[in-house]
Amino acid sequence: MMRLIAMRELRSLFAMPSTWFVLAALQFIFAWFYLARLEAFLEIQPQLAQLANPPGATLTVAAPLFNMAALLLMMLVPIFTMRLIAEERRNQTLTLLLSSPVSEGQIVLGKFAGLLAFLLLLIAALPLMIATLALGTRLDTGLLLSNCSGLILLTASYVALGLYFSSLTTQPVIAAIGALAVLAGLWLADIGAPAESAWHQLSPLYHFQNFNSGLLDSSDASYFVLFTTVFLLLTIKRLQNNRIYG
């Protein structure tokens, strides 16, 4: 059932021209940024080579690329998540799901998995671009893998938050604005707070930084897992309340 709902979500995404447009535009931005970083790297490489322990291509090209993708996704994911439940409610199609023999958990997880699969497809271009560097240099696989896993966890937490906001309202736009406001707020809490403040701990982007610099910390990973789980549970609860409050 979960897979069925996920597949329907994917199919309806790909049925919309705007999805293909965003997909294309984003690949263009990624590629442009990647080439710009690569050019900068090639320019300073002779000077870097004189250092005792020079930073490699992965650190100077891949890490900023992933960091930029993390910021872009923060703004992009709410646009995709806004439709998930709010639009079903607006078009009255939610009744079909609610009157069918599926639990709220299956509905929520199905939608979560569907959109996450699409976004993974979207960010899969990043490691592929980096992989082309392997033609000229040795890649730091560890750093690349930690960046990839960090970005996947980050995306999952964004989707869960967006899904929750989508379940709160009938208007997709309001869901998008709400999710974006919270994500931007969490980001500002990170960049605005003084260095030793606990505020940083709230922000998904702060926890992504360790992944970004190649540091796999189980506390960062559990933060993302917790964040995602909490918002998925809240969404399930909200759908159950849908039956109670109408």
Next chain:
Amino acid sequence: MRNILGYIQGYLQLSSPLTLSNASSQITLSAQNLSRSFAAHRVIHDLSLQLLRGEVLGLLGPNGAGKSTTLQMLTGCLLPDSGRIEICGIDLQKKPVLAKAQIGYLPEIPPLYRECNVDNYLTFAARLRGMKADDVTAALLQVKQRCGLEVAGKKIISTLSKGYQQRTGIAQAIIHQPAVIVLDEPTVGLDPAQIRDVRQLIRDLGNSSSVILSTHLLGEVESVCDRVQIMQHGRLIYSDSSAGMQHYAQISGHLISLRKPPALSELVKIHGISSVEQTSPTEFRIMHAPETDTVNQLLSLAAQYDWQLQQLTPLHATLEETFVKITKEDAQ
């Protein structure tokens, strides 16, 4: 020999409806003492209803009577504040997933994914209701044929006309051959020919499953329903077979047409006649007390004075009049 075989065959055919009717006494849906409030406003008061297999039940009522809310509760989209719902003997609140597999529901606004094409949408609906992938192809063909959607299969739903969208909505409710079919105003937005088709379809569905439909169209009840329940202000105020409902508001009256009519005052003088209305120079609408021999008197007088009676038609109460009468009585 052949005769005997034919006789046996005939007997078997005759007896098969009997065995069917035995199975049909099975209760597919039962709701007991449902009530529901929105905020402080109580919408449904202590409502109970039952549905047998092979029965079409019409839920009738003015706008805002609570028909849609009732249907939403019966399909598990809305939880009742109190009361109990069983679908084919399975408790809807305790085992929602099992119970809902037996339901097909068409809400007031058909739940269509507008960017899908009809085939994909119906396949999704069937799979969502727990049908196996192998069975879906056959079911899809059958349901498209039943709902007249053969030509629409590859079309995107948002490009379909209102009538086709409504039919797609009905198709998604019946594709998995549920035991209970719940239709909320199924003929809204259809043209007269389509309405006739859909009513025929509902009648057919009523042979194998049980159907409950809400409507405010009285003609619909008359033509498709076996039983009628009338709701007003969230209560069931009347329940009977649809034939019984027509007898409810007994009107005793006749429409007569006389080639050489007497003066109106002479007709009024006949014993038992309460009112006479002249609808044209030769036609009269006569109302009289029930179960009197007014008609006989009228006939003999007509023969005696040579009024040349041409037509004598008993008046039937339309469902509309009955409905108004019932709802008014309740309001009092």
